[in-house]
Amino acid sequence: MENLQASLKIALVLGLAVMAGACQFENTGSIRKSPEVAQAFETLQLQALAGYRFYFLNQENNPFGVAGLHGPYWMQGPNWKEVNPDSPTFGKVVGLVQSFPAQSRQTDGYFILDRQGRQVGVWYSSLTAGITVNPDTREVSITTATPWLQQ
Numbered sequence: 245m246e247n248l249q250a251s252l253k254i255a256l257v258l259g260l261a262v263m264a265g266a267c268q269f270e271n272t273g274s275i276r277k278s279p280e281v282a283q284a285f286e287t288l289q290l291q292a293l294a295g296y297r298f299y300f301l302n303q304e305n306n307p308f309g310v311a312g313l314h315g316p317y318w319m320q321g322p323n324w325k326e327v328n329p330d331s332p333t334f335g336k337v338v339g340l341v342q343s344f345p346a347q348s349r350q351t352d353g354y355f356i357l358d359r360q361g362r363q364v365g366v367w368y369s370s371l372t373a374g375i376t377v378n379p380d381t382r383e384v385s386i387t388t389a390t391p392w393l394q395q
């Protein structure tokens with residue numbers, strides 16, 4: 245009887261773990277390399293991205309990436325700062341991301357895609373990114389390596 249109860253508990257825990265994992269995969273997005281996105285950032289010609297809100301990763305004087313999210317999509321977090329694309333700060337941040345890539349890396353442009361492959365934003369960085377898009381709240385989470393902590 246004790247073995248049966250122990251087996252049921254293990255099965256329940258495993259079932260809950262599988263369900264929790266499935267919920268995480270449900271929100272998993274991706275990035276797809278785009279020379280057009282890279283060029284838009286490098287030339288600061290962002291007309292095609294009107295209606296996007298922009299954020300940079302880390303500090304203004306040491307940024308590691310710039311994300312632009314379309315319309316209702318948004319992000320928050322202690323390492324992300326929103327920036328106006330018409331401001332001098334935006335040009336400065338993009339220039340630093342371009343000129344100072346992470347070690348042994350190259351800065352590239354990417355589309356940010358939700359689980360269904362729909363474009364919800366853009367990413368400009370030398371860091372690869374893990375993407376999570378909550379379809380209910382439209383919050384986007386971008387996870388990267390943290391080279392600013394390794395200095």
